[in-house]
Amino acid sequence: MKLPDEPKTSSLLRTIKWIRDPVGYMEACQKKYGDIFTLQFSSSQESVVMVSHPQAIKKILTSDRVSAPGYTNKILRPLLGNNSLFLLDEESHQRQRKLLMPPFHGERMFQYGQLIDDITKKVTSKWVTNKPFPIRETMKEITMSVILQAVFGLYEGEIFQQIKKLISERLEMTSTPWGATLILIPSLQKDWGTWSPWGKIAHKVRQIDELLYAEISDRRSKLDPSRTDILSLLLLARDDEGRGLTDVELRDELMTLLVAGHETTATALAWAFYWIHKLPKVGKKLLNELDSLEDNPDPMAIFRLPYLTAVCNETLRIYPVAMTTLPRVVNSTIEIMGYQLEPGTEVIGSIYLTHQREDLYPEPKQFKPERFLHGQFSPYEYLPFGGGSRRCLGMALAQFEMKLVLATILSRTQLALADSRSIKPIRRGILLAPAGGVKMIFQGQRQCQDLPVESVAS
Ligand code: HEM
Numbered sequence: 001m002k003l004p005d006e007p008k009t010s011s012l013l014r015t016i017k018w019i020r021d022p023v024g025y026m027e028a029c030q031k032k033y034g035d036i037f038t039l040q041f042s043s044s045q046e047s048v049v050m051v052s053h054p055q056a057i058k059k060i061l062t063s064d065r066v067s068a069p070g071y072t073n074k075i076l077r078p079l080l081g082n083n084s085l086f087l088l089d090e091e092s093h094q095r096q097r098k099l100l101m102p103p104f105h106g107e108r109m110f111q112y113g114q115l116i117d118d119i120t121k122k123v124t125s126k127w128v129t130n131k132p133f134p135i136r137e138t139m140k141e142i143t144m145s146v147i148l149q150a151v152f153g154l155y156e157g158e159i160f161q162q163i164k165k166l167i168s169e170r171l172e173m174t175s176t177p178w179g180a181t182l183i184l185i186p187s188l189q190k191d192w193g194t195w196s197p198w199g200k201i202a203h204k205v206r207q208i209d210e211l212l213y214a215e216i217s218d219r220r221s222k223l224d225p226s227r228t229d230i231l232s233l234l235l236l237a238r239d240d241e242g243r244g245l246t247d248v249e250l251r252d253e254l255m256t257l258l259v260a261g262h263e264t265t266a267t268a269l270a271w272a273f274y275w276i277h278k279l280p281k282v283g284k285k286l287l288n289e290l291d292s293l294e295d296n297p298d299p300m301a302i303f304r305l306p307y308l309t310a311v312c313n314e315t316l317r318i319y320p321v322a323m324t325t326l327p328r329v330v331n332s333t334i335e336i337m338g339y340q341l342e343p344g345t346e347v348i349g350s351i352y353l354t355h356q357r358e359d360l361y362p363e364p365k366q367f368k369p370e371r372f373l374h375g376q377f378s379p380y381e382y383l384p385f386g387g388g389s390r391r392c393l394g395m396a397l398a399q400f401e402m403k404l405v406l407a408t409i410l411s412r413t414q415l416a417l418a419d420s421r422s423i424k425p426i427r428r429g430i431l432l433a434p435a436g437g438v439k440m441i442f443q444g445q446r447q448c449q450d451l452p453v454e455s456v457a458s
Contacts, residue, residue, distance in 0.1 A: 004049055004339055006038035015041040019180050022323055022427050023352060026050070030353050036337040041184070048327065048346045049336075052353035054360075054380040056336050060347045061325070061380065061388035065334040068093075068390045072327035072346060075183050075430075079170070079205060079259060081252030085393065086260075086326070097393065099237050100253070103150060103230050104397045111228075112150060113299030116401055119145045120408040127442040132418040134437030136270035140168065140262060142405060143269070147261040150397070151254055152215065153229030163211050167258055170204040175428040183429070212251045230257065257394075264321050265398045267433045269405055272315040274438045275367045276410070277417045282369060283410075286311055290411045302407045303400055310369035312402050316384035317355045318367055319425045323432050325349040325386040351383055352432070414443040 007014055007029060017025040018041060029037050035053035040046075051057060060066050070087040080086055085096050102108055123141050127133070144164050154160040174183050182188050182197060191199045219231055234253060238244055245253075276283045289307045302308065330345040341347065356364045360381050361371060385392035392398070409415070418439035426435045 002339070003038045003047055003341075003345070004036045004337075005033045006040060006047070007032075011040050014039060015181075015184070019177055019184060019427065023425055023432065026323070026350055026353050027356075030350075036339065046346050048348050049339075049341065050324070050348050050350050050353075051336065052350040052357070053337060054354065054378060057325075057349045057354060057383065057387075058378075058380040059334065059336055060328045060349055061383075061386070063334060065330060065332040066328045066347065067331050068326065068328050068388065072329060075186070078183075078189065078202070080256045081248065083249040083252035084256040085253065086256060087252075093389070095239075096253070099234070100230065100257075100393060103228070103233065104394055108228065109397055109400060110299065112146065112397070112400070113404060115149055116142075116146055116404045117299070117408055119149075120405050121412075124409055124413060124442075127413070129442055129444055132439045132441050134270075135273050135415075135440045136266060136434065136437035139266035139269040139273075139405070143262040143266040143401065144168070144258075146401060147258055149229070151230045151257050151261070153227055153232065154215075159211060159215060163208065163258070166204060166208045166211070167262075170201070170208060171259070171263060171429065173201050173204065177427070180427055180429055208255070209251060212254055213247060216247050216250050216254075230254075261394050261397070263429070263431060264394075265401050267321045267428070267431050268312075268316055268398065269402055270434055270438045271319055271321070272312060272402065272406055273415070273440060274417070274423055274434055275315060275318075276311065276406075277415060277440070278422075279367060282311065282367070286406075287410060290407055293407075297407075299400075299404055303403055305403070305407075306373060307369065308403050308407065310372035312399060312406070313372040313382070314367055314369040315402075317361065317371075317382060318364075319432050319434075320351040320355055320384045321431045321433070322384065322386070322392075323350065323352045325351060325383070326390050328388075349383070349386075351386070354381065354383065357381075412446055414446050416441050416443060 014025075018039070029039070029050070030052060036049060036051050036056060038047045038049050040048070051060060067090075070089045070093065073086040076084065076086050085093065085100065088096055119142050123138055123145070127138075144167070148154050148160055148164065154163075173179050178197075182201065189198045190196065191202045193199045194203045216231070220235060223235055224232060225236060231250070231254060234245055234250055236244075276286060286307055289305055293301055293305075325348055327346045327348045330341045330343055330347065333340055333342050335341075336347070355361065358364055360377065379387050385395040385398070418441050423434045423436065423438060425432045427433070
């Protein structure tokens with residue numbers, strides 16, 4: 001079988017480039033080889049075919065000749081465990097998705113509106129005037145509190161604070177290029193005690209596990225069917241034979257939601273604050289729209305605002321925080337962009353490259369929310385949350401949360417970027433994040449409705 005072209009450099013050099021500058025690397029490959037190319041990293045024996053043409057994206061996400069097995073997400077195993085949704089296959093994956101989906105959709109999800117608003121007001125009330133701070137950190141505090149409440153029904157208290165702190169510390173450990181190298185290259189994952197790099201990480205995970213298992217055991221002992229948080233739901237769930245989930249299965253699913261559900265949304269929010277303040281026209285238009293709402297608006301009214309929706313969509317288009325889909329695997333020979341790919345071939349969709357296509361998004365490097373007011377894009381042209389059987393479980397919650405947090409903060413506070421330089425996208429773990437976390441300055445509460453969004457602090 002002839003695979004699509006691949007860069008001629010050594011696999012080690014490719015891995016370094018992929019870790020240090022994923023955007024630059026994908027763009028360079030696309031320029032040289034087009035909409036389909038092969039990558040092989042020193043971390044794995046298998047080659048991965050990367051595609052960015054909507055027709056190819058559609059095939060990999062929807063064809064029954066391509067599947068989405070859990071083993072391709074093995075880099076997540078050391079943190080999330082074997083029973084994580086990411087690692088499950090076929091039927092068990094579908095069954096678990098069905099179980100976890102309701103709290104992230106419809107009625108149940110919209111009930112989090114008040115909570116998101118309260119948490120946002122509480123966290124931002126601690127802002128100190130005229131002192132630069134990275135807004136991504138504040139956003140992480142908000143999104144972590146929301147997911148802890150949704151997942152455990154925990155708000156404040158000792159366990160809440162401890163889990164929050166330990167998960168943050170653990171994710172921080174793999175957000176640097178060296179940390180990302182450790183997660184991408186399994187042969188480096190040797191636990192030689194807490195003084196060794198991987199040993200430190202493994203120790204942190206054990207500390208988190210202790211808390212999670214203690215909470216699971218405590219909640220098992222006083223099961224309350226009236227509670228609506230996800231842990232209660234999972235504790236009550238039974239399969240066809242009447243079996244419930246084991247503690248290890250519960251731990252893996254809780255960890256999955258905590259990890260997947262907070263840094264992603266926080267990073268997207270940091271990018272949104274950057275663009276809104278970088279481009280005063282965008283900020284002004286957005287404030288006009290927010291000011292048109294009545295006082296204490298209904299979360300649903302905020303959710304439906306067209307320009308706010310367009311700003312969030314464009315934020316996730318220009319720098320999608322998840323750069324690629326999860327890997328897919330060909331299970332029966334399939335033609336993609338002129339290549340016959342044989343069973344076993346791994347294929348991945350580049351969300352970043354698809355979102356940068358000039359034929360879909362003219363002037364792709366420009367932030368233009370209007371594209372989403374005037375145009376419609378298919379799920380294979382615009383896919384910040386992936387698609388098909390592994391489409392992001394938290395998509396609706398993330399979109400809802402982004403809009404409520406932005407609306408609450410922008411309509412009540414006066415913020416500015418700490419400096420006017422353009423911010424570059426960099427890798428933070430497996431996410432595409434703004435370098436420096438977007439330093440902003442809080443200039444005070446917004447006093448009257450006609451005050452515009454400040455762009456850069458004077
Ligand atoms: C802006 C925020 C977010 C972005 C951009 C994002 C993006 C993604 C993407 C691209 C995938 C892979 C989809 C595929 O390969 O087809 C994914 C999977 C997933 N996401 Fe998100 N996500 C976000 C927020 C969340 C939140 C809030 C949760 C928490 C509930 C979450 C939970 C998950 C889970 C559990 C999966 C795995 C699904 C499966 O394997 O079936 N995500 N996400």
